[in-house]
Amino acid sequence: MTLSVAIQMDPIETVNIDADSTFVLALEAQKRGHSLYHYLPQHLTFRQGVVSAWARPLDVRREQGNHFTLGEARQLDLTTVDVVLMRQDPPFDMAYITATHLLEHIHPKTLVVNDPVEVRNAPEKLLVTHFPDLMPPTLITADRRQILEFRAEHGSIILKPLFGNGGAGVFHVKPDDENLNSLLELFTQLYREPIMVQRYLPEVRQGDKRIILIDGEAAGALNRVPAAGEARSNMHVGGRPERSALTIREQEICAAIGPTLKERGLIFVGIDVIGDYLTEINVTSPTGLQEINRFDGVTLEARVWDAIEARL
Numbered sequence: 001m002t003l004s005v006a007i008q009m010d011p012i013e014t015v016n017i018d019a020d021s022t023f024v025l026a027l028e029a030q031k032r033g034h035s036l037y038h039y040l041p042q043h044l045t046f047r048q049g050v051v052s053a054w055a056r057p058l059d060v061r062r063e064q065g066n067h068f069t070l071g072e073a074r075q076l077d078l079t080t081v082d083v084v085l086m087r088q089d090p091p092f093d094m095a096y097i098t099a100t101h102l103l104e105h106i107h108p109k110t111l112v113v114n115d116p117v118e119v120r121n122a123p124e125k126l127l128v129t130h131f132p133d134l135m136p137p138t139l140i141t142a143d144r145r146q147i148l149e150f151r152a153e154h155g156s157i158i159l160k161p162l163f164g165n166g167g168a169g170v171f172h173v174k175p176d177d178e179n180l181n182s183l184l185e186l187f188t189q190l191y192r193e194p195i196m197v198q199r200y201l202p203e204v205r206q207g208d209k210r211i212i213l214i215d216g217e218a219a220g221a222l223n224r225v226p227a228a229g230e231a232r233s234n235m236h237v238g239g240r241p242e243r244s245a246l247t248i249r250e251q252e253i254c255a256a257i258g259p260t261l262k263e264r265g266l267i268f269v270g271i272d273v274i275g276d277y278l279t280e281i282n283v284t285s286p287t288g289l290q291e292i293n294r295f296d297g298v299t300l301e302a303r304v305w306d307a308i309e310a311r312l
Contacts, residue, residue, distance in 0.1 A: 003032075003312070005037070005085065006036075006055055006076065007039075008087060028305050037076055039076070082312065083110065086113065086285075088285060115266065118266055118283070127283070134277065141195065142194045147180075156199070167234035169190075201277060203275030207244070210222055210271070211254060212286070214307050215261075215310075223243075224241055270287065
């Protein structure tokens with residue numbers, strides 16, 4: 001099966017070829033003989049019922065400083081390609097949401113991965129709320145009184161912007177911390193959305209597990225250990241990746257959410273687990289493929305493409 005694949009992503013020049021999941025997805029597609037196109041989200045266009053993008057043919061290779069070649073740009077009707085990979089990084093803002101509305105016009109005739117309607121309906125920190133038995137005590141509100149009551153009940157808490165990413169804007173507030181009111185004022189100034197507040201899980205010091213699910217099935221995991229003096233474990237902020245197998249509890253979590261992910265057309269998903277709790281379900285641009293590949297001697301991007309081709 002030879003496919004034409006358009007990749008909606010951030011500038012190809014900026015990717016870290018030793019860590020970026022989109023890069024290895026492109027490498028695997030090229031290995032299978034699929035033709036590749038690259039375009040930026042801002043080059044997506046709707047005109048007279050036609051969704052297109054100012055796209056360029058793409059070749060990729062694992063060579064530091066010489067990892068891609070782009071051909072001449074042209075307006076590409078996205079109904080003429082077989083697959084669109086929606087792989088730009090968050091934030092999950094109105095620009096991101098608008099892109100899902102535009103891509104909805106071509107899916108599923110052109111297979112969009114992940115399904116744009118389900119991506120729009122499944123922000124990472126909100127989809128998890130549909131599995132309350134799996135998540136830690138959680139509050140989503142803009143009501144200061146509710147937040148203060150939640151802190152009084154749980155003591156040590158985590159504050160998160162509802163649509164943030166990469167650990168940005170995440171705060172660990174201890175019971176004796178006098179900065180909570182100031183933080184709430186800051187959040188109110190920066191965000192119109194409610195705040196996510198969760199009970200602090202001390203198990204995060206042993207790591208925050210990233211588990212990859214492919215078409216609803218657990219495919220691999222890595223542990224991300226926070227740096228000294230840091231409550232966040234994201235690799236963007238210095239978290240250290242470690243090899244990790246799935247615990248029985250993590251297998252139960254994957255079994256509980258897997259059918260829903262598959263049914264929603266969420267082919268490539270990364271979930272976050274701390275201790276016994278599911279904290280996020282990442283469907284926009286999940287990462288972790290290359291790290292798990294190196295730890296486990298696998299090729300997860302091949303499994304992703306197997307799942308995509310099976311859908312076609």
